[in-house]
Amino acid sequence: MESNHRVSTKKTTRKRLWGYIGKSKKVLLTAFLFSILGNTMAVFTPLLMGKAVDTIIGAGKVDFETLKGILLLMLVLYLVSSLFQWLMSVFSNRASTNIVREMREDAFRKLNKLPVSYFDRHPHGDVISRLTNDIDAISDGLFQGITQVMSSVVIIAGSFVFMMTISPLITLGVIIVTPLCFFLASFIAKHSKLMFHRQSSLTGELNGYAEEIIENQKLVMAFSYEEKTMDHFKEQNKELYRVGQKAQWYSSLTNPTTRLINNIAYVMVTVMGALLSLAGKLSVGNIASFLTYSNQFAKPINEITAVTTQIQAAFASAERIFALLDEEEERIAEEPYEELTDCQGNVEFREVCFAYKKEVPLIENFNLKVKKGSTVAIVGPTGSGKTTLVNLLMRFYELDSGQIFVDDKDILHIKKNNLRQSIGMVLQESWLITGTVAENIAYGKAGVTREDIINAAKAVKAHGFIMRLPKGYDTLIEEDGRNLSQGQKQLLTIARVLIMDPPMLILDEATSSIDTRTEIKIQEAFLKMMKGRTSFVIAHRLSTIKEADTILVLKNGNIIEQGNHNELLDRKGFYYKLYHS
Template identity: 45%
Template sequence: MSQAHSKRSPGRGPGHPAGIPGGPHGAGRVVEKAKDFKGTLKRLIQYLKPHKYQLLSVLFMAIISTVFSIFSPKVMGEATTKLFEGIVAKAKGVPGASIDFQYIWHIILILLGLYILSAVFSYFQQYLMAGVAQKTVFDLRRDVNDKLNRLPLKYYDARTHGEILSRVTNDVDNISSTLQQSLTQLITAVLTIIGVLAMMLSISPLLTLIAVLTLPVSVLAITSIAKRSQKQFVRQQKELGALNGHVEEMYTGHQIVKVFGREQQSLEQFDDINGQLYDASWRAQFISGIIMPIMSFIGNIGYVLVAVVGGILVTKKSIEIGDVQAFIQYVRQFTQPITQTANIANIIQSTVASAERVFEILDEEEEKVEVANPVVLTEAKGNVAFEHVKFGYDANQPLIQDMNVNVSPGQTIAIVGPTGAGKTTLINLLMRFYEVTDGAITVDGVNITDMKRGDLRSLFGMVLQDTWLFNGTIRENIAYGRDGATEEEIVRAAKTAHADHFIRTLPSGYDTILNEEASNISQGQKQLLTIARAILADPAILILDEATSSVDTRTEVQIQQAMNELMKGRTSFVIAHRLSTIKDADLILVMNHGTVIEQGNHKQLLAQGGFYADLYNSQFTAGGVAQEA
């Protein structure tokens, strides 16, 4: 366990799908980059195309809002100039001199109107963009969900659940937040930079040159600091991943930790990783935290130069004092959107990387297309045949070669063999989770490739070793087997599965709510519920995959009785390791290395003294003496 945590991917905190924020404006953020930025960005824009008119409206609203906001300092400067002129005139003793408060109040009303209009247009901008963002992400989620339903089982076998969930949830949420927040911020920031620069030039090209000259100094300072903080943020993310991995391991395996008395070692390991994380986080936050003071320092130098040169220009009557005040406000407005744009550029890089991961799902190879005119079996009898079937997970390494099996309706077929023999593969091929490489599998004489997958799978009922129950009532979990099942049918299925008694002993009976892992009932009870669900489905063909391998002997007897009821009159495929449970099977298929090496019933196979006989005797040997079959 001590090594496992280092292999886990670094965790991502809520609200920060792109990485760990680092100081002001996210400087020093660890940014994930896309492999094909342009191609992915173009593809993401395709999802925005249906909403182009709303986006144009957002752009229009942003322009109007920004224009009103940009004109405000200029208008305020006129009020300052009028106030200054009145004060100077009175100080000089000019006859009849006074401050024109009526004009100033007029300016204040204009300012108030500009601020209100700017806020109103900004509100509608955010409102429209929220709709565009959510509709776009809705379309993206729908496409991903549809795609996941069309992907073959091999896609899920090759990837962890966490990896798929991360793409479907975290990456899509990252796209959503960027579209809703960062995109509008980017539009406003760019418009503000252009508008402010134009207003600054209209006031004084000289002062504009002084203000712009401070930018390269700021960029140089930020870049040099960001390089140092980046290393620490990478280290911080790595240590956070290690800490998350350690906590997850200790939490999921806390019983084992206690059994072997490793609590102290676990705590020491946690303290060590936590200390490393503290050191990396402190350094990262401190270094990135220097950025803001340095930017303020350089900005203040710029303000001083603007104020000094502006004062000189005022004394020379080149510009009005109100223009100097307005220019200083514009300088403050100018630096903020530049920093904001740089940060949003990082966020967009991360968003495009997330989009690329989502599009990778959409580009995955899908299941083979269904036939144009599928055959529908209205009343399946359960006759199953494997005819010269060949298959391999890897094209260069065939697993099953020339398999031939014939199963009559109502027969019980047991499939046995060592781990990796191909038992579950046989079931996967039968259910068309995987497609055969060559040969054919037929049900009642119909090739399964001539049927719709949904129609084919509706013929089967499955009871697996790993029970799957969802967060809901026991009634809902049993009713999952068939749409529109009545209360009477649900109870009858539970009684047939020998589950009714234990259900009624629960405080809420059939209304008992199972938690997410159904850990509020025992493993055997879970299995009985899955059997009840299969009974309710009333399938023509039944598949039982190690259904009793993880329960005690007494519960096994109950489950075996329930399965016997379920198997009556149905073609049944039973995968078993405990050979004692399949002695009464009509046909036993003995598999090894993907091939059926022996066929027959229990007595016939024992009489052959071959592979099955060796397997059976190895399970029933005590003190070196084989017990009777």
């Protein structure tokens, strides 16, 4: 069964690659035309060489006039052939570049359509490896494969025709020996393919581990974990080396074995040609031409087997890219479609059930009604489902059962961009793009003026530190905001939401990275921003949610207490203990 699956996967991969190749058929046909012209001229020259040899009969018996004309014609043919072959390479390279550009765009477009759960399951380094290393491997394999196949078709066909015109008998001998090269190459390729597939997977795993360690280097150093991470890296690297060596060893057998067979064929041609020459059936020039043709006939086979490594790596990488493209996308809005126009912010959870893993239930039969303009605080111990609720509201994850309504509209029927544009979200983790401060604040809304950006920054008390930056609002933020403190990054993300002016807000411990003094000021800004908006506030520090209209106390995915701050304290239940702890 496993063998049949591999064959099926291989056929599917080949078919899908052909689909991408077909998009550049005009460029490929142009390249093939240049290949025909260039290689036909190259194939024609050995015949002229044989004629040139035959003009040299013996000492003092050389037809120099004929020889001069033949050599001049050969020179012209070689020059023009080289020009056409160069043009073939140019167009082949353009075709392969177009193909991998399409694949890279499709892969990146796919990433934007995948659910959050995909990124939870796959290391980021492995995903990046597919977009970089695997695509590059496909590019190399396609370019080498396209150029070699185009040249080989013309050279093998042309050499065969000219060999037949010189000596059908010797040609038959060459034809009998040559297929052995294909059988050997096919046998070796079958064994090396599995190794190359494993090599691609291990490269992705190694990149994922390296990305994880580099991103969290401070923690690694804080816990003196350097040696352990190095040991683990060495183990993964050693395994990659072992698999890579096996893959290269198998593929390296191809070229020497095919060359051995070709050399045997070359010797056979020489012996048979000499015997026919002694019998007066072939001239010396014919033998010279035939030897060149037999070498040309075998050369493309050697060249194709020489790039087997790259072609196999390309197929293995293509399987990984197509596996990404086949991942299940986020569910789109179901018909009939509904628009959130003039969103009021009435939210209802009705009999909601959800689990990250089916065997471990988290939220069961959850019910909640939130009126427009209300501030709902969600508290509870770690793992109680606080963040999960807002993830479900944003449709980062899909419900197992139940429904969520916004303004009496089931969110399954609302297009995701429409739903998410109605909700402003500030998370614990601040995320910034590589761009200016102004671009980061305006990220979520088009057509924002500089005045709007400054007003938003002032509202969240970020204007002061921004003006102290080298270029103020035009200061370039480095990758992941490395040139800013954690608190400064968080302030910018809060300003980003403020400028969106959404009807609903989600604040997931939004002030976790800010000092107490700044937090008090931002709380004032939040209260102003939350006025008239439906707000969900997830907080670990209970001091930040005293003003909430309703506080939900969650435990194991269920509401165990509900009320305002004073009511919950008076009950002296779970919230009372949590607050005083």
